[in-house]
Amino acid sequence: MGFFTELQDHSEVKLSILEKYTIPWMRKIILNRFGPRRCLLIDGFAGKGIYDNGKKGSPLIMIEAAMDFYNQSVQNKWSEPGIFIFLNEWDPENQKSLISNIERLGFETMDNNLFSSSDYKTITIVVENKTFEEFLTDILKGIKSGNSLIPSFCFVDPFGFSSTPFRLFKKYLENENSELLINFIYEHTNRFIRHPNEKIRDQISDHMGLVSLDQLSEKVANLSSIERKQIIIETYTSNILNETEAIYVRHFDIKKNGKTKMILFHVTKNINGLKLMKETMWKHDETGQYVYNDKEQMVQLDFDTILSNDKEAHIKLLSKQIFNNYTGLKNISIEEIEAFTLVESIYPITNFTRPALKILEEKGVINNFKGRSKAKSYPPGTLMDFS
Template sequence: MSHGFFEEQREQSAVKAEIVAKYFNAWADVMIVNAQKYGLQKIAYIDLFAGPGRYKDGTKSTPLLVLERAIQKPALARLLVTMFNDSDPDNVYSLRHAINDLPDHGLLTHAPQAFCSEVGHDAQKMFESSRICPTFSFIDPFGYKGLSRGIIQSVVKDWGCDCVFFFNYSRINAGISNDTVRSHMNALFGEQRIDKMRTILTGMTPSDRESFILEELSQALKELGAQYILPFRFRRADGSRTSHALIFVTKNVLGYEIMKDIMARASSTEDQGVPSFEYSPADERCPLLFSLARPLEMLADDLSKRFQGRRLRMIDIYREHHIGTRYIKRNYKNILNDMEASGQISADPPAAKRRMVKGERSCGDNVQISFP
């Protein structure tokens, strides 16, 4: 049973599919280069809750977008192994037909595989017990059944393996205090952590509760070796609160930076050029007219304190500071230019000797920044 999830492609689903497909494209390009350097024979894409391949309105979902990309790129068509799974036999039947209807799908060296099974401990054991080739995995359950720290850890444990998973915040938020789904919450957060969370969450405001749950999830994943966690939130249609999130997990900082840029571009709002890492349909109806948070001023203050008395390149400032923040590379370039203009820092070469790009002073990766 498809739960009506694929009845139509809602705007938020389109954004989700775009984020996953764009990261797959970038990840695959990096892996093709590695294959040429180190002789990799295979790379893989795994989708454990793949759905029927198309929404009822005919729009392609993620499996078909990934396969089309591979068909269009010979080097990728040669390397890519794909494994799709869904617990609904009707979805698997539809997906197989959708794949067979793709033009030139025969160009894929490895024929796509579509399976019908429940995702649970057996799947986790399978991934845990084998060393997998570089793999990008997408875990997109309807609710929380089948989603666990163990399955996420098992698909990112090896080199070149990254994962994106769907976090249904509304249902998980409700499930945390529901004893009938305790086993699912234990599998996702860990039994000791979720017990402490239940106590702490009592009396929290909805906003604080949301931030706390996402932070605890990130810490639970980091305990298992996932070094970099990046969430992208989707708001309800009225923009009031988060309904769900797309969460990226990797052990590689380059993957983190690539996905951060993709999610930044998918954000529905910016504040002083700092992306929200959120998508809200309400933002198009009610755009921000002015900035209240002043995030660039906050960045300037933090950089002054963090790097006091140091001299280092722009790129090193960015790499040392941006992990776990909403700031992207262009935010650092812009604020460092502003700080130089106001005399808070000095730069070598100075602004007068750096070129203008589209009416703005450049601040290249190798510009040396001195903090007093």
């Protein structure tokens, strides 16, 4: 299939976000967990594993991340992590290539679709050849009544909107510690949202979790491209938050030739998951817009772009937002301020929250600190008053 011949720049950003998130997620889940230290990585549209130009695809990114984390655990004398990796590729020829690429990493067939390695004894790989709906449904069917799936991270990178019905995500997110990274194929969704074919409109409705597409179609009919995108993002985000058990949603816009091609949606119930993903996405766009635009990579930065990358300006803006939110309040914890930064601002916590508080302390608008031993430090448990 032509799709797998070469990895394009805009798609490489998507996989870079996946790669930089996976090991920190495993570390957070496994090292901070009581009881069995296990996790599950799921890739619903795995492909061949390697593009024809030699660049890694999502399944090999997951497997190599698991191998790296296993090695870290051994070196640090941590318990060996139990990592299960479930991969699905519906095309038989692509699945054969995927299996070959897994075997090149030193994993051998234990059973028909089960792979393991003597060097990585607690990593288990399963490779399926099903539709995404069959694949994820079968995983969820395996959970005994009253139990929950082990902590899991599911990467969903489809070719279009017809194979990712919203009800699957709703069912998946009923499980504790379940996270999604969804590649929302915005270009096709936007193009076909008013399509005359009822079947296509129904597929988009199922994809977005709508009873009917008519209301959304009418709402975006005469809007500009920017306004249309905003309404579609807001609709999908709202459905996730209102119809599933997810608590936090963060998106990242990926453009090709200046136009939005896809939008990554990260969905989680855990504020630590939001913290990790926000920091990961910020590294890919430090303007605060959470956008990758391959067109902008080809032109010289203008003054506005340089200004938007000015970290000090960002920190000053965050300090104002924090102060405006807590003016006149007493005994506000550092943890509450960090949660505000994560949920209500565009900024990650690391390298932003504490520098912003230092600005406020220098201005004398926060005071009466409790739980710290030196000025301009904000260890866990620190309390402060805002004047």
